[in-house]
Amino acid sequence: MEEREKRFILSSFSGYYRRASIAVPSVEQREFGIGGFERKIESRHMGFESDASLQNYLVRDTPLYISHSIAYYRFPKATPMENKGWMGGDLVFDLDVHGGLFLSAEEQGKVRQDALRLVEDFLMSDFGVRREHIRIVFSGNRGYHVHVLDPSYRMLSGEARREISDYVSGKGLNYETFFNKDEKWKLYGPKEDDWGYRGRFFRTAMKLLEESPSRIHRRLLKPEEAAILREGMRTGLWSKTSIPDIVERMKPVADMLPVQCIEVDTGVTIDTKRLIRVPGTLHGSTGLVAQEMRSLGDFEPYRDAVVFGGDPVRIEALQPLPAQEFLDSTMEKMEKGERREAPLSYAVYLILKGAARLS
Amino acid sequence: MELPFPSKYPFTSEAKRAVEESSLELNDEVMERAVQRVMAAVRGEPGAAYRIHPSDEMLELGSYVAARMMLSSLRNRFLINKFAIAEAKRASWLMGKESGENLKKLGDELGVVPGDFEGRLALPVPAYASFSPRSVDYRLIFRNVKGGFVEVTRHEVIRLMEEAVKARMEDLKPLPNPPKIVRDYAKKLMALVPKEAEMKMSFGEGDNPPCIERLLEQVREHQNLNHQARLVLATYLLAKNVPIVKVQSMFSNLPDYEDRVTKYQLEHISRRGYSVPSCATMLSYGLCVADCRIGSPLRWRNWKKGKKGSS
Structure with a gap:
């Protein structure tokens, strides 16, 4: 990127920070790191006394990226890390989708759905976290960050966080572990009142038995055979059915379980000293805002995370650009080398992606 | 005769208070007993550490404190981990025979507090994830998890408390200037490292x-x-x-x-x-x-x- 573009980007960013309102919970206990055009984190071990001093810094020195620690420290600016005095950290999940220059509607929909299920099916339902302790933040680029600020989860070690990350992503889920035989060869397995994945397995198996029993075994097409299995399943006594290899026959159910899991970046969740994008700040690879949201409902990044508005800027495409929905209208297709006026937000996005330059 | 709580569980705050309020001195008798305690741990002889008689209460408590001081000054992982396992197993053995009231007191102390969730014995997820042993049977993914709780049995609660004791034993602050008597006896312990x-x-x-x-x-x-x-x-x-x-x-x-x-x-x-x-x-x-x-x-x-x- 040329100097002219760099100045243009930073002045746009600074303009945004002048009117933005950035609030970081326990700001004075967080370590901050900033990045520029070379690297996302160029400098760390920074700290701010208040949200106001953070905002002043953003207006005055305007970094391209700014992240804060998920951790709370006694001395956030101290070095090396051991001297900071770790006092716990938020539990954070990073959900991403890999795509091209723009995320397709399907990719956006999938990652949004995953974030929603993470919050509702896992964090609230299984882990009992109250909604007011959860911050859902668009990452500013390709996905979502989910911050759990519940104090009871704050002191977890990296190992304990890995257990939680593996749980939501279904890592190592081996359904055969749900079954065990006693000394009389009675087979016990997931039952109606089971929780967690055992409960999910039970419900999925019941559904399959209702909807397409032959995928389990042809004999289950007979209502009386299906009824015997169903009765056994409810109490957890799976050997009530006379189908001898019922555990192996349940493979289709096991294959359906991963669909209910969430792909999260384990490396982020287990790192107790991780730096993560500051909610409300701009992402230096897109110019989109890492926006916190109350509800994921119909959030669309290219409409709802756009902050620079539509003032016209003349750009030159450095690569072929497809037609794209942006700022509630369709940006026209552009050929490589083509010059045209584009809305400021779109221009910033393309320049930061290396797909265009000022013309 | 029932042994006093601090003697059985010398890692608790109640035990710490008992030591602080006593006129305990680090003398040769206490140090000898501390060395014995660590040696028994290294040899994997938990029985030797159970030799508690009410009349020995302060000696037992003192030996625990002295053992920890020696380990703190030596910073040898082999000895620290051996000691941690032995002390955790010893506590676990005692907890298995413990009354509900004492078990609750220990649970509060260790951060392993089971409760009733939908009529089942259950532990909060954070406590469970922090102290579950590294074994397939205890993996969160295979457990009954709901509303922030993991269903457990009484036996499993004690197993997690054992892990919590072990973690506490492994977490030793360095002791930069130990008293001379601690340094002298600690030298004996180094001979135990294979x-x-x-x-x-x-x-x-x-x-x-x-x-x-x-x-x-x-x-x-x-x-x-x-x-x-x-x-x-x-x-x-x-x-x-x-x-x-x-x-x-x-x-x-x-x-x-x-x-x-x-x-x-x-x-x-x-x-x-x-x-x-x-x-x-x-x-x-x-x-x-x-x-x-x-x-x-x-x-x-x-x-x-x-x-x-x-x-």
């Missing part, structure tokens, strides 16, 4: 996948590995043609190492030709630490070579 505990690895850094490197690191640091982790490491090293005698020497770093048992098990694995668990099994065991997606830890070197070649 010479063969040093690991000499024939292969270089980066030769093994991250999961194996992590296990090797844990062995180096004298951490206790669970059954599955030992099996993985043994099958992996034997598949890499590391001689049994060398694998055995590495395993001697483990805090609960037993020469005869380890030798028998390694020979058994080798004779039966046990294969290295696949990556999927490693995931189930909770031993996978990276998303290499290579199918088996044994494919690491070829995969790395391929990666180098393609970059």
Whole structure:
């Protein structure tokens, strides 16, 4: 990127920070790191006394990226890390989708759905976290960050966080572990009142038995055979059915379980000293805002995370650009080398992606 | 006669108070008993540490404090981990016979407080995830989890409390200027550290996948590995043609190492030709630490070579 573009980007960013309102919970206990055009984190071990001093810094020195620690420290600016005095950290999940220059509607929909299920099916339902302790933040680029600020989860070690990350992503889920035989060869397995994945397995198996029993075994097409299995399943006594290899026959159910899991970046969740994008700040690879949201409902990044508005800027495409929905209208297709006026937000996005330059 | 709570559980704040309020002195009797306590732990003789008679209460408590001071000043992982395991097992044995009231007091102290959730005995997820033993049976993914709770049995609660005691024992602040008597007796303890505990690895850094490197690191640091982790490491090293005698020497770093048992098990694995668990099994065991997606830890070197070649 040329100097002219760099100045243009930073002045746009600074303009945004002048009117933005950035609030970081326990700001004075967080370590901050900033990045520029070379690297996302160029400098760390920074700290701010208040949200106001953070905002002043953003207006005055305007970094391209700014992240804060998920951790709370006694001395956030101290070095090396051991001297900071770790006092716990938020539990954070990073959900991403890999795509091209723009995320397709399907990719956006999938990652949004995953974030929603993470919050509702896992964090609230299984882990009992109250909604007011959860911050859902668009990452500013390709996905979502989910911050759990519940104090009871704050002191977890990296190992304990890995257990939680593996749980939501279904890592190592081996359904055969749900079954065990006693000394009389009675087979016990997931039952109606089971929780967690055992409960999910039970419900999925019941559904399959209702909807397409032959995928389990042809004999289950007979209502009386299906009824015997169903009765056994409810109490957890799976050997009530006379189908001898019922555990192996349940493979289709096991294959359906991963669909209910969430792909999260384990490396982020287990790192107790991780730096993560500051909610409300701009992402230096897109110019989109890492926006916190109350509800994921119909959030669309290219409409709802756009902050620079539509003032016209003349750009030159450095690569072929497809037609794209942006700022509630369709940006026209552009050929490589083509010059045209584009809305400021779109221009910033393309320049930061290396797909265009000022013309 | 029922033994006093602080003597049984010297790691509690109640015990700490009892020591502070007493006129305990670090004399030769206390130090001798402390050395005995650590020696019993190193030899894996938990029985020796149970020799508590009410008249010995302060001696017992004092020996615990003195043992911790010696370990703090030595900073030797082998001794610290051996001591942690022995003290945790001792506490667990006592907790198994404990009344509900004392168990609750201990749970509060250790941060393992079971409650009733929908009519079932359950532990909060954070406590469970923090103190569950590293074993497949305890993996969160296979457990009944709901509303922030994990269903547990009474036996499992005690097992988690044992882990919490162990974690507390392992967490030792350095003691920069120990009293002379502590330094003198601590020297005796260093003689207990086996010479063969040093690991000499024939292969270089980066030769093994991250999961194996992590296990090797844990062995180096004298951490206790669970059954599955030992099996993985043994099958992996034997598949890499590391001689049994060398694998055995590495395993001697483990805090609960037993020469005869380890030798028998390694020979058994080798004779039966046990294969290295696949990556999927490693995931189930909770031993996978990276998303290499290579199918088996044994494919690491070829995969790395391929990666180098393609970059």
